[in-house]
Structure formats: C-alpha cells, structure tokens
Amino acid sequence: MKFGVHVNRAGGLGNALAAARTLRCDTIQMFSRSPRSLRPGLVNEEEATLFREGLAAAGIGPLVIHAPYLLNLASPRKETYEASRDALAHDIVLARAVGAEMLVFHPGSHLGSGVDAGIARIAAAVEYACEKACHTSHGGSGGRRDEGVDRMDAVLPRLLLEMVSGSGTEIGKTFEEQRRIMDRAPSVPLGVCLDTCHVFTAGYEVRTMEGISRVLDELDAAVGMQSLALVHANDSVGDLGSHLDRHANIGEGRIGEHGFRAILGCSRLSHLPFILETPHTTLDDDARNLAALRRIAGEAVSW
Numbered sequence: 560m561k562f563g564v565h566v567n568r569a570g571g572l573g574n575a576l577a578a579a580r581t582l583r584c585d586t587i588q589m590f591s592r593s594p595r596s597l598r599p600g601l602v603n604e605e606e607a608t609l610f611r612e613g614l615a616a617a618g619i620g621p622l623v624i625h626a627p628y629l630l631n632l633a634s635p636r637k638e639t640y641e642a643s644r645d646a647l648a649h650d651i652v653l654a655r656a657v658g659a660e661m662l663v664f665h666p667g668s669h670l671g672s673g674v675d676a677g678i679a680r681i682a683a684a685v686e687y688a689c690e691k692a693c694h695t696s697h698g699g700s701g702g703r704r705d706e707g708v709d710r711m712d713a714v715l716p717r718l719l720l721e722m723v724s725g726s727g728t729e730i731g732k733t734f735e736e737q738r739r740i741m742d743r744a745p746s747v748p749l750g751v752c753l754d755t756c757h758v759f760t761a762g763y764e765v766r767t768m769e770g771i772s773r774v775l776d777e778l779d780a781a782v783g784m785q786s787l788a789l790v791h792a793n794d795s796v797g798d799l800g801s802h803l804d805r806h807a808n809i810g811e812g813r814i815g816e817h818g819f820r821a822i823l824g825c826s827r828l829s830h831l832p833f834i835l836e837t838p839h840t841t842l843d844d845d846a847r848n849l850a851a852l853r854r855i856a857g858e859a860v861s862w
C-alpha cells in the first residue's frame with residue numbers, strides 16, 4: 560500500500576521534497592498556495608523541474624495538490640465565486656507544472672442559497688477552470704495558448720471532490736451530492752477523495768467491516784468505485800455524525816486503532832494512496848502517524 564503525508568511547501572518545493580524523503584513517504588500531498596489565501600502560489604520552471612525529478616528519483620508518487628480552504632465554488636457572492644474559480648484554474652496549471660496527478664478541493668458552501676444552486680455553480684466553476692487552464696501556461700497572466708489541446712483529460716490532473724463533514728452549508732457530504740456535481744460537469748475528469756474523518760463525522764460508519772462495506776456499496780452505486788482515487792487518513796475528534804471537521808492522530812480519535820484496522824484491511828481500498836492530514840507542528844508528528852498507519856496496516860487482516 561502507498562502511504563504519505565501532507566507536506567509543507569513553505570520555503571520552496573525543495574523543502575517539501577526533503578520532508579517527503581526524510582519521512583520515506585510513498586506518496587505526498589501539498590497545498591497549491593497558502594491554505595488561507597487566494598493569492599497564487601507561483602513556482603518557477605526550474606524549481607518545478609527539480610522537484611519533479613527529485614520525486615521520480617525517490618520513487619515518490621502520485622503527487623497530490625490540495626486547493627486552499629478559502630476557495631468557495633458554490634458561493635452566491637459574485638466576487639468570491641469568480642475569485643474561487645480563477646484560483647482553481649491557476650491551481651490546475653500549477654498542478655500540471657509540478658507533475659501532480661491529482662488536484663483535490665472541497666466543493667464549497669452554498670451559504671443559504673440552496674444545495675441545487677450550489678451544485679450548479681460548482682459544476683460550472685470546474686468546467687470554467689478546466690477550460691481556462693487548458694489555455695494558460697504556468698506563470699503567464701495573459702497566457703500563451705497551448706496549441707492542439709482538444710482532449711481536456713489528456714492535459715489535466717484528475718480533479719477530486721473531497722468528501723466533507725457537512726458543517727454549515729457545505730456541499731459534498733454525501734456521495735449523492737458528489738454524483739450530482741459530476742453529472743453536471745461531464746467534460747471534466749472528476750473523481751472523489753474519501754477523508755476518513757470527514758465521512759465519519761458526516762454520518763458514515765467506517766469503523767467496522769460491515770460499515771465500510773455499506774459505505775463503499777453506496778459510493779459505488781452513486782459514482783462508481785473507479786471514481787474513488789484517494790484516501791485522506793485522519794482520525795476524528797468529533798463523533799459519528801457530529802459534522803465536526805477536526806482531525807486527530809491515528810488511533811487517538813473516535814475512529815481509533817480498531818477502526819483503522821478495518822479500513823486498512825479492506826481490499827477494495829488497498830490500491831489507493833493513503834495520505835495523512837493529522838495535526839503536526841514538527842516532522843516527528845508526521846513520522847509518528849505514518850509509523851502508526853504502516854504498523855496497523857501490517858497487523859490488519861485483509862478482508
């Protein structure tokens with residue numbers, strides 16, 4: 560199985576690569592920019608090339624980019640909406656520049672305007688962002704046009720809708736909502752990211768084999784198992800159905816070691832990259848969680 564962590568790219572991509580190597584990650588995720596800012600997180604071509612080559616040499620992949628939390632593609636406020644879809648377009652270009660296979664984002668919050676309207680806005684925004692990204696080169700504000708792009712999925716990273724805990728007016732707390740977004744944006748290579756903390760607090764029981772089987776059957780019926788491309792492995796401070804988005808160290812939250820044993824033993828998930836987003840101040844915290852995940856996976860009985 561492939562395990563990795565969300566690494567910090569502050570101070571440059573070289574730091575992110577060094578952290579990934581030190582932690583002996585199989586795969587990594589990083590933010591496209593500061594998580595609470597919509598200002599572009601630019602990288603230069605040389606830095607991107609060195610990073611890509613470094614990852615390849617260390618055998619680390621896939622690389623996943625996470626868009627900032629501030630993005631709200633479902634916002635009824637024109638200014639926020641337009642800034643969000645432009646930010647997503649930029650992040651798609653950045654993801655391509657650094658060789659990321661996947662770009663994960665939270666679908667958005669409708670802020671009282673209703674789920675239907677929110678879903679329509681998200682779908683339109685991802686289509687807009689992909690279209691714009693296909694005609695923009697990295698770093699160019701005016702953008703040189705890439706010639707000969709007729710199949711978007713040939714040049715785009717896979718765009719993953721993250722399952723969210725459903726706090727406030729968040730969209731994407733059920734597989735059904737994810738399916739409705741995907742249905743409305745058929746030209747975009749969309750997929751789903753399962754965050755263990757988020758699905759659990761959204762109300763899905765993922766601590767038992769029976770629970771996981773039911774969850775995956777529901778996922779399969781809504782979007783198809785082939786849509787599931789990534790797992791965020793996080794324990795949860797909040798309880799089942801609490802809609803609380805607070806991650807805990809592996810084994811120390813409400814999912815617990817027992818729950819992760821069931822999750823990590825599941826053969827329907829074992830081909831997916833598992834990336835940690837557990838609380839961290841130093842690399843030691845990541846190392847501990849990564850070790851816990853690998854140990855539990857090693858002990859888990861495959862089912």
Ligand SMILES: [Zn+2]
Binds near residue numbers: 625664665721
């Ligand atoms: Zn996320």
Ligand SMILES: [Zn+2]
Binds near residue numbers: 721754836
């Ligand atoms: Zn997550």
